[in-house]
Structures are given as structure tokens and as C-alpha cells.
Amino acid sequence: SRPVTLGSMVYFMSTLSVQLSKKYGSIFTVHFGPKKVVVLAGYKTVKQALVNQAEDFGDRDITPAFYDFNQGHGILFTNGDSWKEMRRFALTNLRDFGMGKKGSEEKILEEVPYLIEVLEKHEGKAFDTTQSVHHAVSNIISAIVYGSRFEYTDPLFTGMVDRVNENVHLIGSASIQMYNMFPWLGPWINNLTRLKKNVADLKMEVIELVRGLKETLNPHMCRGFVDSFLVRKQTLEESGKMDSFYHDDNLLFSIGNLFGAGTDTTGSTLRWGLLLMAKYPHIQDQVQEEISRVIGSRQTLVEDRKNLPYTDAVIHETQRLANIAPMAVPHTTSRDVTFQGYFIKKGTSVIPLLMSVLQDDNEWESPNTFNPSHFLDEQGGFVKRDAFMAFSAGRRVCLGEGLARMELFLFFTSLLQRFRFSPPPGVTEDDLDLTPSVGFTLHPSPHQLCAVSRV
Numbered sequence: 001s002r003p004v005t006l007g008s009m010v011y012f013m014s015t016l017s018v019q020l021s022k023k024y025g026s027i028f029t030v031h032f033g034p035k036k037v038v039v040l041a042g043y044k045t046v047k048q049a050l051v052n053q054a055e056d057f058g059d060r061d062i063t064p065a066f067y068d069f070n071q072g073h074g075i076l077f078t079n080g081d082s083w084k085e086m087r088r089f090a091l092t093n094l095r096d097f098g099m100g101k102k103g104s105e106e107k108i109l110e111e112v113p114y115l116i117e118v119l120e121k122h123e124g125k126a127f128d129t130t131q132s133v134h135h136a137v138s139n140i141i142s143a144i145v146y147g148s149r150f151e152y153t154d155p156l157f158t159g160m161v162d163r164v165n166e167n168v169h170l171i172g173s174a175s176i177q178m179y180n181m182f183p184w185l186g187p188w189i190n191n192l193t194r195l196k197k198n199v200a201d202l203k204m205e206v207i208e209l210v211r212g213l214k215e216t217l218n219p220h221m222c223r224g225f226v227d228s229f230l231v232r233k234q235t236l237e238e239s240g241k242m243d244s245f246y247h248d249d250n251l252l253f254s255i256g257n258l259f260g261a262g263t264d265t266t267g268s269t270l271r272w273g274l275l276l277m278a279k280y281p282h283i284q285d286q287v288q289e290e291i292s293r294v295i296g297s298r299q300t301l302v303e304d305r306k307n308l309p310y311t312d313a314v315i316h317e318t319q320r321l322a323n324i325a326p327m328a329v330p331h332t333t334s335r336d337v338t339f340q341g342y343f344i345k346k347g348t349s350v351i352p353l354l355m356s357v358l359q360d361d362n363e364w365e366s367p368n369t370f371n372p373s374h375f376l377d378e379q380g381g382f383v384k385r386d387a388f389m390a391f392s393a394g395r396r397v398c399l400g401e402g403l404a405r406m407e408l409f410l411f412f413t414s415l416l417q418r419f420r421f422s423p424p425p426g427v428t429e430d431d432l433d434l435t436p437s438v439g440f441t442l443h444p445s446p447h448q449l450c451a452v453s454r455v
């Protein structure tokens with residue numbers, strides 16, 4: 001299991017909460033400074049709250065840092081009718097320009113050779129996987145949002161990806177957590193100044209990109225989410241409705257949410273997958289054997305997933321162990337709630353402790369080890385597990401789940417088909433560290449891998 005480091009605040013708090021749940025049960029209150037937070041632990045309790053009482057537990061806790069981040073607009077850190085409309089609109093557009101249809105599969109398959117080319121340039125020498133992987137996954141959501149991918153050398157694009165990565169680290173830092181508890185500390189917190197500057201810079205960059213799309217907008221041929229939003233806004237304005245939710249701030253912050261949530265999460269999960277393959281070469285052997293046997297050298301497609309049960313199990317097990325969103329994103333109760341005999345007031349912060357679900361020892365045979373058999377039956381077929389809640393559940397369930405699953409499958413299989421991943425020379429598999437690094441989501445700690453071409 002992973003040692004706890006204080007630097008990793010979110011990880012520290014979630015690990016501590018898991019330990020508390022062993023002592024106090026599956027529902028308990030903690031005080032973060034003056035703030036009371038109800039923690040829900042274990043599969044049964046988290047499911048009961050998020051799924052069976054979805055309305056009650058379905059609002060977002062908009063902490064001071066979350067407010068600074070999105071100023072009350074967009075999808076991630078909003079509630080009420082505006083959230084409902086923006087979430088619905090984003091889902092429809094992900095479906096139209098990405099998820100579900102051929103669209104996103106094609107976009108991912110178009111991106112795969114670019115990622116392979118970058119990895120090949122390292123010629124088997126050790127390198128940090130962060131940039132290349134994050135650029136590739138970010139281009140998928142970019143293609144859906146803006147209608148086209150970016151070159152990996154485009155400074156505008158690389159700057160945006162770097163800023164998103166930095167923001168995730170800042171939001172999870174101890175000083176920002178302190179700010180959430182004691183907002184009056186704001187002026188003395190350097191990480192907050194840095195976060196606000198990043199948010200302002202990102203906003204300016206998005207404004208420029210949107211301006212370019214506005215100039216070339218063709219209402220009869222939407223290229224992506226932005227076009228679709230602009231057309232809807234224009235139509236509403238033409239019909240005299242000037243006070244709709246389709247305004248510039250909702251557009252800019254929804255773009256920011258999709259780009260941010262779509263880059264960091266999928267990118268770090270894929271990096272966890274490559275790291276785990278280097279750490280457990282016998283599992284990598286089995287993935288590569290399955291891919292060679294079933295696919296050979298042709299490009300893997302989404303429809304191949306059902307014929308690659310072992311690889312699919314490895315991807316799920318990576319997500320389970322990587323546990324990249326250990327506390328989901330905090331919720332609040334939308335009304336007074338009675339839950340498992342406890343009264344919880346409207347507006348109380350609630351943490352659905354996803355880590356305690358993904359490592360629930362009532363649900364998983366070996367919760368703390370990397371064991372793809374968690375998702376395999378005795379005949380080697382893939383089995384779905386209800387306690388696989390990496391994307392959360394209920395009203396706030398990740399809206400990019402379908403897209404993320406497709407990306408993880410296609411990028412992972414394509415990379416494993418092409419490269420053998422191993423620790424740098426002089427580093428043993430045992431030396432590869434699985435301690436997550438500081439951040440709001442759990443990234444692998446800085447490390448290097450070798451990607452040796454198999455063809």
C-alpha cells in the first residue's frame with residue numbers, strides 16, 4: 001500500500017477518512033476548521049446516498065477556491081437551473097461531436113499516431129510521460145470542443161495544458177485547503193494568487209479561440225461544442241430572449257471545465273497504466289500476448305474491447321488502484337435529509353469517499369494490490385463490478401465517462417501494441433514508486449519510463 005505523505009493533502013485527507021471510517025462506521029462528521037463535513041464511506045453507503053437518494057446528495061459544494069476558479073459559471077462548480085442546462089447541453093454535444101457515435105473513436109484514432117511518433121522519438125531512452133500523454137488526451141476534448149486538434153508544438157496549446165496541470169496541483173495543495181476553511185487568509189496565500197492568475201490567463205486564451213471560431217461560424221455546419229453554443233445563443237437572442245443561460249461566462253467556463261476535467265483525469269490514468277505495466281512486467285506480458293493474439297498488428301477499434309477481456313480488466317484495475325479522485329468532488333445536501341437514521345441539514349458538505357469504495361474490503365478480494373482478476377471470471381471473461389465507482393455515481397456522475405473509457409482503451413492498447421514499457425536502466429521494478437503526488441487528483445509521482453519499440 002502507499003505511504004502517506006503530508007504534502008499530498010487530498011490523499012492524506014482521504015486516507016485519514018478511510019481510517020476513521022474503520023473506527024466510526026460508514027457515516028461520520030469531521031471538522032475542517034469551522035466547517036462541518038459529512039463523510040460517506042464504503043460501497044453500500046456511498047451508493048445509497050448518490051444513487052438511491054440522488055436528489056438529496058446531488059448538489060456541489062462550491063468552496064471559496066472553487067468559486068474563484070469558475071465564478072459561479074460552467075458545469076463543475078455550479079448548482080440549480082444553470083448547472084442543469086449546461087450539463088445537459090454538454091452531454092448532448094459530447095454525444096453529437098464525440099461520445100457514442102463514430103465521431104470520438106475517429107478522433108482518438110487520428111491522435112494515436114501522433115502520440116506514437118512522440119514516444120518513438122525517445123528511441124527507447126528514459127523520459128517523463130506527462131507531456132506527451134496529456135497533450136494527446138487533451139487533443140481529443142479539444143477536437144470535440146473547438147472542432148480541431150492542436151499541434152503538440154503550438155505554444156498556446158502547451159501553455160493551456162501546463163496551466164490546467166498546475167491548477168490541479170494548486171487546488172489540492174495544503175494552503176488552498178486552508179483557504180477553503182479560513183477564506184480571510186486569501187491575501188497571504190501565494191498558491192491562490194497563482195491559481196487566480198492561471199484562471200485569468202486561461203480565460204483570455206479561450207476568449208481568443210472563441211473569437212476565431214465566431215468569425216468563421218457557419219450555423220449549418222457546427223464544428224464542435226463552441227459552435228453549437230454560439231448558434232444556440234444567437235437563436236435565443238434573435239427570438240428576444242436575452243437572459244438565458246447561454247451567455248459568454250457559461251460558455252468560457254464550460255469550455256474550461258471540459259478541457260480541464262478531460263485532460264488531467266484521463267491523462268494521469270493513462271500514465272498510471274503505463275507505470276503499472278513497467279512495475280508488473282508479467283501483467284504487461286499477458287496484455288501484449290492478448291493483443292498480439294486477438295488484434296495482431298492492425299489498429300485496435302472500440303468493438304475489439306469485448307474480445308480483449310484481460311486488457312479491459314487491466315484498465316479497470318488501473319483505475320481502481322489509481323483512485324485518481326479519492327473524494328470525488330465534494331457535494332452538498334440539496335435539502336434537509338434523513339440518512340441511515342441521521343439528520344443532515346440542507347447545505348451540509350458531503351464527501352463521497354470514492355477511495356473507500358474502490359478499496360472496500362467487503363467488495364474486493366485484495367483491495368490494496370494490483371490484481372486484474374478483480375474484473376475476470378474463472379473462464380477469463382470480463383466481469384463488471386458494481387463497486388467500480390471511479391467515475392462516481394448519481395446526479396453528478398462524471399459526464400465524460402463514456403469518452404474517457406474509449407480514450408483509455410484505444411490509447412492503452414495502441415501503446416502496448418507498439419511499445420514495451422520498462423523502468424530506466426539501473427532502476428528496478430521494485431524501485432518504481434506508486435505514491436501519488438500532491439494534487440486535487442492523484443497523479444503518479446514524477447518518474448521516467450523507457451518505451452522500447454516492439455515492431
Ligand code: HEM
Pocket residue numbers: 060075076077087094141257258259261262263265266269324325328329330352390391392393395396397398399400401403404
Ligand atoms: C465529474 C472522474 C474524465 C468531465 C467527475 C467526477 C469524477 C470524475 C469522480 C466527480 C463526480 C461527483 O461529483 O460525484 C473522472 C475520471 C475520468 C474523467 C476518473 C477519466 C479517467 C472526464 C472527461 C471529461 C470529464 C474526459 C470531459 C468530457 C467531467 C465534468 C464533471 C466531471 C464536466 C462535472 C460533472 C458535474 O458536476 O455535473 N469526473 N472523469 N471527465 N467530469 Fe470526469
